[in-house]
Amino acid sequence: MENATGQARGEAIVEIDRLQVEYRPKGLRQAAKMALRGISLSVHRGEVFGFLGPNGAGKTTTMQVLLGFTPPTGGTARLFGVDVRKPIARQRIGYLPELTYYYKFLTAEELLRFYACLFGLSRAEADRRIDGLLRLVELEGVRKKAIRHFSKGMQQRIGLAQALINDPEVLLLDEPTSGLDPLGRMKVRQIIQRLKQEGKTVFFSSHELGEVETVCDHVAILMDGMVKAQGTVGELTANHGQSLEQAFLKIIGYAPREVA
Amino acid sequence: MSKVLAIAMVGIKELVRRKDFYVLFILTALITLLLGSINFFNEDHIARYLKEVCLLLIWVAMLVMAVVTAARQLPSELEGKTIFPLLAKPVSRVEVLLGKFAGCWLACGLALLVFYLFFAVLSASREQTLPLASYVQAFWLHWVMLAIVTAMTLWGSLLLSAPSSNATIVLIISIGILLVGQHLNKVAVQLSGLTGVVTAAVYYAIPHLEFYDMRSVIIHNWGTQPWGIIALATLYGACYTAVLLLGGWLAFRRKVLNP
Numbered sequence: 001m002e003n004a005t006g007q008a009r010g011e012a013i014v015e016i017d018r019l020q021v022e023y024r025p026k027g028l029r030q031a032a033k034m035a036l037r038g039i040s041l042s043v044h045r046g047e048v049f050g051f052l053g054p055n056g057a058g059k060t061t062t063m064q065v066l067l068g069f070t071p072p073t074g075g076t077a078r079l080f081g082v083d084v085r086k087p088i089a090r091q092r093i094g095y096l097p098e099l100t101y102y103y104k105f106l107t108a109e110e111l112l113r114f115y116a117c118l119f120g121l122s123r124a125e126a127d128r129r130i131d132g133l134l135r136l137v138e139l140e141g142v143r144k145k146a147i148r149h150f151s152k153g154m155q156q157r158i159g160l161a162q163a164l165i166n167d168p169e170v171l172l173l174d175e176p177t178s179g180l181d182p183l184g185r186m187k188v189r190q191i192i193q194r195l196k197q198e199g200k201t202v203f204f205s206s207h208e209l210g211e212v213e214t215v216c217d218h219v220a221i222l223m224d225g226m227v228k229a230q231g232t233v234g235e236l237t238a239n240h241g242q243s244l245e246q247a248f249l250k251i252i253g254y255a256p257r258e259v260a
Numbered sequence: 261m262s263k264v265l266a267i268a269m270v271g272i273k274e275l276v277r278r279k280d281f282y283v284l285f286i287l288t289a290l291i292t293l294l295l296g297s298i299n300f301f302n303e304d305h306i307a308r309y310l311k312e313v314c315l316l317l318i319w320v321a322m323l324v325m326a327v328v329t330a331a332r333q334l335p336s337e338l339e340g341k342t343i344f345p346l347l348a349k350p351v352s353r354v355e356v357l358l359g360k361f362a363g364c365w366l367a368c369g370l371a372l373l374v375f376y377l378f379f380a381v382l383s384a385s386r387e388q389t390l391p392l393a394s395y396v397q398a399f400w401l402h403w404v405m406l407a408i409v410t411a412m413t414l415w416g417s418l419l420l421s422a423p424s425s426n427a428t429i430v431l432i433i434s435i436g437i438l439l440v441g442q443h444l445n446k447v448a449v450q451l452s453g454l455t456g457v458v459t460a461a462v463y464y465a466i467p468h469l470e471f472y473d474m475r476s477v478i479i480h481n482w483g484t485q486p487w488g489i490i491a492l493a494t495l496y497g498a499c500y501t502a503v504l505l506l507g508g509w510l511a512f513r514r515k516v517l518n519p
Binding site for chain 2: 088093118
């Protein structure tokens with residue numbers, strides 16, 4: 001498969017085909033809500049794929065479907081060719097949620113060991129990976145400290161470490177730099193760059209357009225549960241505006257009003 | 261299996277670090293020691309009285325501990341959203357449910373063991389005898405009963421959103437079964453029509469937790485019960501636990517999770 005610039009794309013790792021998600025109403029007066037309206041996209045091996053869209057566009061719902069939290073009401077979603085509803089589809093992925101949802105009573109090392117166990121890693125392999133990851137996210141010195149004592153940035157970094165515990169081929173990152181200070185953002189961005197250099201596939205949603213422009217190969221822009229545009233950053237800026245921000249605003253149909 | 265055990269171990273670590281058990285144990289030990297130190301009955305009966313009070317406290321403490329612990333397992337995962345990084349791993353929902361059950365049950369087993377050891381020491385110091393086999397049987401049946409209660413609470417936690425409501429309802433059901441469960445069939449015979457049929461149906465449907473209560477056997481030193489009966493009671497408890505866990509899985513399987 002080739003993109004518009006003629007570059008060959010690798011094997012499709014994430015395949016989403018006419019995916020629909022409809023939330024059923026909880027009460028009689030509520031209407032059903034279409035969160036995703038038949039989106040199709042694919043993420044190929046070694047790509048860093050940015051998933052953009054305003055709040056409520058359907059980014060998180062797409063992530064939820066890929067992780068098996070939400071069942072699709074139409075279409076299909078596959079990871080490595082396996083239906084996302086099967087737990088085995090998650091054997092080779094790493095997931096970093098937007099906020100830090102970890103067992104606060106565990107220490108950093110215990111948390112990573114627990115997740116390593118869920119992936120069936122041997123003790124020796126788990127030890128090796130825990131040491132390497134704590135070094136990577138610069139938390140070696142606090143490995144025996146309970147996570148409840150960590151700052152938000154440290155919690156986000158331990159989150160990144162747990163997402164990498166199985167040496168995943170694909171990383172799903174849900175707004176990985178959300179709420180971090182500039183230093184924390186830079187560190188996370190450096191780690192993503194490093195993963196990109198290692199040939200990992202990264203699929204991440206973000207509001208930080210500058211960050212997307214810096215690290216992403218491909219971008220999809222989502223609006224009202226539909227993919228409005230997708231392509232390389234170069235293609236989007238060439239077709240819709242001078243910068244990614246301009247292209248994004250144009251694609252989502254934002255028209256700024258003059259302030260009186 | 262290793263995934264279920266890993267989830268169970270996290271549950272046990274949480275319980276140990278939350279220190280609920282220590283509070284219950286210290287309270288039970290204090291009340292028992294206090295009552296034991298006051299000799300307001302004649303010496304012949306004090307040992308029996310002490311055993312009765314101590315066992316009652318252990319039963320109440322363990323029932324509260326099992327229900328309260330199991331009631332918050334899945335709701336706290338959902339509320340704290342720790343369920344999302346967990347389910348993002350190659351772990352199925354049935355493994356999560358079994359892990360939570362195993363964690364609660366094992367933790368309750370550890371706590372129960374400490375309680376029974378305390379009881380054995382206290383009882384032996386008064387009576388100068390240690391009927392170990394009876395204590396082992398009583399401990400085992402008590403633990404099997406806690407498996408049924410834990411499974412019931414986990415299922416309830418998936419149907420009722422508030423852990424406190426679930427805990428209250430399960431405690432009422434459990435205490436109700438313990439107190440009146442064995443008499444329901446006699447009541448059913450005396451009732452006519454649909455009410456009698458319903459009461460009889462309830463009698464046969466409920467897990468008879470009173471089967472697992474060996475307090476009288478220990479208090480009155482009635483000796484060891486036939487091991488075949490213990491095995492049958494274990495099988496009965498395992499069947500009920502499996503059915504309750506199946507109910508929990510059916511409720512959890514289709515539950516929509518929204519981060």
